[in-house]
Amino acid sequence: METEVPSLPVEVIRYILSFLSTSDRKEASLVNTAWYAASLDRSLQKNVIYNLQASSACLESVRDLGWRQSPSVALRNFDGVPISNTVIQSIMLHLAPILENLSLRGSYISESSFVSLITSCYNLRGLDITGCNCLFMSGILLSKDKSKARMAEALVNLQELNLSNLSYLSDQTFNRLTECTPNLRKLSLASCHITFGFDPYRGMSVFNSSAVLSFSNILHFINGQAATLKALNLSRTTITNEAVWSIVQVAGLCLEELVLQHCRDITDEAVSAICACQPGLTTLDLAGCSELTGKSVLAIVSYLQCLESLSLSRVRNITDSVLKDLATIPTLQALDVSECYQVNGYDLIRGLASPKAGSKLLRLNFSCCTMVKDSCVFSMARVLGGRLRELDLTSCVYITDASVCAIVYHLKGLTVLRLGWCKEITDWGLQGMIASNNDSESYSKGDDEFSRSFGNMGFFAPPTYLYEEPEVITESDIEASKEQERASLSSLTRLKELSLTACTKLTDTSIIKEIRFEELRTLSLSMVREITDESFISITMHCRSLERLSLSHCNRLTDQGLIGAASHLKKLTHLDISCCDKITSQMLKVLMNECKWLKSLDVSMCGGLTVADIEQLQLLHPTLTNVQARCLGGDDLPLTL
Numbered sequence: 001m002e003t004e005v006p007s008l009p010v011e012v013i014r015y016i017l018s019f020l021s022t023s024d025r026k027e028a029s030l031v032n033t034a035w036y037a038a039s040l041d042r043s044l045q046k047n048v049i050y051n052l053q054a055s056s057a058c059l060e061s062v063r064d065l066g067w068r069q070s071p072s073v074a075l076r077n078f079d080g081v082p083i084s085n086t087v088i089q090s091i092m093l094h095l096a097p098i099l100e101n102l103s104l105r106g107s108y109i110s111e112s113s114f115v116s117l118i119t120s121c122y123n124l125r126g127l128d129i130t131g132c133n134c135l136f137m138s139g140i141l142l143s144k145d146k147s148k149a150r151m152a153e154a155l156v157n158l159q160e161l162n163l164s165n166l167s168y169l170s171d172q173t174f175n176r177l178t179e180c181t182p183n184l185r186k187l188s189l190a191s192c193h194i195t196f197g198f199d200p201y202r203g204m205s206v207f208n209s210s211a212v213l214s215f216s217n218i219l220h221f222i223n224g225q226a227a228t229l230k231a232l233n234l235s236r237t238t239i240t241n242e243a244v245w246s247i248v249q250v251a252g253l254c255l256e257e258l259v260l261q262h263c264r265d266i267t268d269e270a271v272s273a274i275c276a277c278q279p280g281l282t283t284l285d286l287a288g289c290s291e292l293t294g295k296s297v298l299a300i301v302s303y304l305q306c307l308e309s310l311s312l313s314r315v316r317n318i319t320d321s322v323l324k325d326l327a328t329i330p331t332l333q334a335l336d337v338s339e340c341y342q343v344n345g346y347d348l349i350r351g352l353a354s355p356k357a358g359s360k361l362l363r364l365n366f367s368c369c370t371m372v373k374d375s376c377v378f379s380m381a382r383v384l385g386g387r388l389r390e391l392d393l394t395s396c397v398y399i400t401d402a403s404v405c406a407i408v409y410h411l412k413g414l415t416v417l418r419l420g421w422c423k424e425i426t427d428w429g430l431q432g433m434i435a436s437n438n439d440s441e442s443y444s445k446g447d448d449e450f451s452r453s454f455g456n457m458g459f460f461a462p463p464t465y466l467y468e469e470p471e472v473i474t475e476s477d478i479e480a481s482k483e484q485e486r487a488s489l490s491s492l493t494r495l496k497e498l499s500l501t502a503c504t505k506l507t508d509t510s511i512i513k514e515i516r517f518e519e520l521r522t523l524s525l526s527m528v529r530e531i532t533d534e535s536f537i538s539i540t541m542h543c544r545s546l547e548r549l550s551l552s553h554c555n556r557l558t559d560q561g562l563i564g565a566a567s568h569l570k571k572l573t574h575l576d577i578s579c580c581d582k583i584t585s586q587m588l589k590v591l592m593n594e595c596k597w598l599k600s601l602d603v604s605m606c607g608g609l610t611v612a613d614i615e616q617l618q619l620l621h622p623t624l625t626n627v628q629a630r631c632l633g634g635d636d637l638p639l640t641l
Contacts, residue, residue: 013038021521022048023547023571023597042069049074049101051599052091054084057622062087066094074103074128076625080110088113096120101160103128110134111141119150126160130188136168139210142176152180159183164190164233171209171217178221186257188233194218196243215243219250226252235261235285244270248277255281261311262288271296275303282306287313287336294322301325309334313365316340320347320371327351330358338367338392345369345376353383363390367418372396377403381410390416394499397422401429408432409487415494420501420524427510432486489514497522501550504529511535516542526552526576533561540568550576552602559587566594574600578628581607588613592621602628 013035017025029039049072050065052058065073073095078084088109099121104114105128114135118124135141142148158181163169169192178184196215201207207217222229232247232255244266247253255278260266266289274281281304286292292315300310307329312318313336324347326332337343345366351357361384366372377399388411393399399422407417409432419425428434489510495517500506507530515523515535520543525531531554540546546569551557557580566587569575572595577583583606592598601624603609614629 007032007034010034010038014041014044017041017044021545023521023545023573026597027571040068042071045070045072048072049103051076051625052087053625054078054081054087055622056083056086058087059090062090063094066098069098070095071098071100071123072126073099073101074105075107075109076105077107078104079108080113084109085113088117092117092120097122099124101126101128103130104132105129105162106131108132108134111138115142115147115151119147119154122154124155124158126162127155127158128160128162129166130162130164131166133167136166136170136173139168139170139173141173142180148176148180151177155180157183160186160231162188163192164188166192169193169213170211171207171214173210174213174217174221175207178225183228184225185228186231187229188259189213189218189237190233190235190259190261192237194234194237194239196238196240215239219243219246222247222250222253226250229253230255231257231259231283233259234263235259237263238265239263240265241267241270241273245273248274254278257281257283259283259285260289261285264288264290267291268293268295268299272299275299279303280306282331283309285309285311286315287311289315290317293317294319297322297326301328305329306331308332311336312340313338314340316342318343320344323348324351327354327357327359332359333361334363335361336363336365337369338365338394340369341371343369344371344373345380349376349379349383353379360387362388363416364388365390365392366396367392367394368396370395370397373398374400374402374406378406381406385410386413389413392416392418393422394418394501395421398424400424401426401434404429404489405432405434405486408489408491412492413494414492416497417492417495418497418499419503420499421503423502423504425500425503426505427507430489430506430510430514432488432491490516493517493519495520499524500528501525502527506530508532508535512538515539518543519545521545522548524550525554526550527554529553529555532556533558533564536561537564537568540565544568545571547571548574551580552576553579555579555581558582559584562587563590566591569595571597573597576602576628578602578604578606584608585610585613585616588617592617592624598624600624600626600628603632604628604630606632 017028017039020028025039025044029036045068048070050070051074052061054077073091078088096117100123102121102124109132118127129135142151161181161184192213194215195212199216200209200212200214201216207214207220239260258274258278258281271286271292272295284300284304284307286296294317297312297318300307308331310326310332316339318337318340319342323337323343326335326348328351352359352361364380372393377393391407391411391414393403401424404419404425407414490513496519498515498517498520501524504527506528511525511531512535523539523543523546536551536557549569549572557577559582562577562583575598583603603614609632611629611632614627614632618624618627
């Protein structure tokens, strides 16, 4: 007689679950009651955000989340209709006491419902009311002392407050709200209408305007909150150099994170002041600050020796030469120079390869840097080696199969790889080979001319310099040995996200053979027009963890392929099959029966579907909360049903 195998202790199961992704934990929780109980542990819920819609179907979910002790919830599409109020009442009853993070982003919730909901949440650490303009339109939010006192009691431990994109936020309502948050560490006022150019109070210390949100009032708040405030976001505002100078010089203020995206009025002088006065910054985001030059980079290198993440995206005056010294920042882990059109990467790689280099980059973004070529990618791959985790080369239009060979051989630790719109990449590259042709290609760098000729049609393995000690490679080095062992795309076994959007030379040949990743969560093959049902079925069979899949404009896909693949997509939550004309309503029925977790579906401009098909789909599957269905049957539905 077989003896019953004893179950594992809950502590052991909980430890195992801590290594799994959210979707894998869902599957593991179905093993038995012990695993389900272990999956409810509060420590496993910290980084999970549950999205709730204003619908009757969510009422049961709210009760279940309360039992699960889920600390983070985002409410979507809430307004003043009765069902929204009913769901809010249920949240107050079952979830409010345990909530730590609450997002109401873009909701049209009433002031009374907002106050009732927040005052019932005594453990809030983060509150996001981005775009909730209806709360501030009247100007009477928290105007009653009783309501304000209850709010202050509930928000005493609040650490993060997001007030972005609030058109009607004034000094008066800002003060009422922030006076309830004495321990605030992170504040976002991105896209708010802040007056920097004049002082409506003419030097007086009373800030009570109900019409404007003034910088003088915000500065007064920062002075009072300097001891606790660590992160500030003033993106997409008209902040000036003088305002930046005033903020960073506040006594006792020690910022760790500063985000100034698309603040087009600040210059190098402002960045120099930031670096000199706030040397403890670990995150600095200057994306889209178009007036900045290389002087800002030099200031960053001189002062910010604790910096971990730097974004210079769309700072188009930045040249490659000034990036070299960034490699001397010992803590730098993430660098974004996307859409910096003068950057080719050579000097940055030289800096990383130098003996003085201290940074250990984990994430690198060269997206839309059109001067980046194969030689830069070869050098970067060899210098950074297995430690790089995320690489974005989207729209680096001159890179070829040679770059792919370098990436797959050297960057074995990659979890994110984006090669969208790199149209020179072919099946050869994904399979670790470089196709040859009869053309000689000429390159120039400085005063030197380089050329390469691949001879007759055939292929050769990655050149020998892939395996040598790190140094900066020139274009002439690409013509090398044909005898070395090669690696293919499938050797990147840790990939969780892969984008090959608009790599139009790819076909079933490489897709079937190489896209086989057990841990892959996100895949985009949009506009790869040559792939067929065969490759799609192969992908779903070998990538069982897929959660997001984009196949837009893949015109050769049919119902047969999607129906055959649906049974393997148990974890799928987002699917884009827009502009796939051979898709019909038959596929949708099978898809919804097999993909129980599907939340978002894009079938825009699918010629085989009608408006009636989508309406029927929505009626039968209320959990499908986001459907993009434009231009079906000659009609144009709203963007989101």
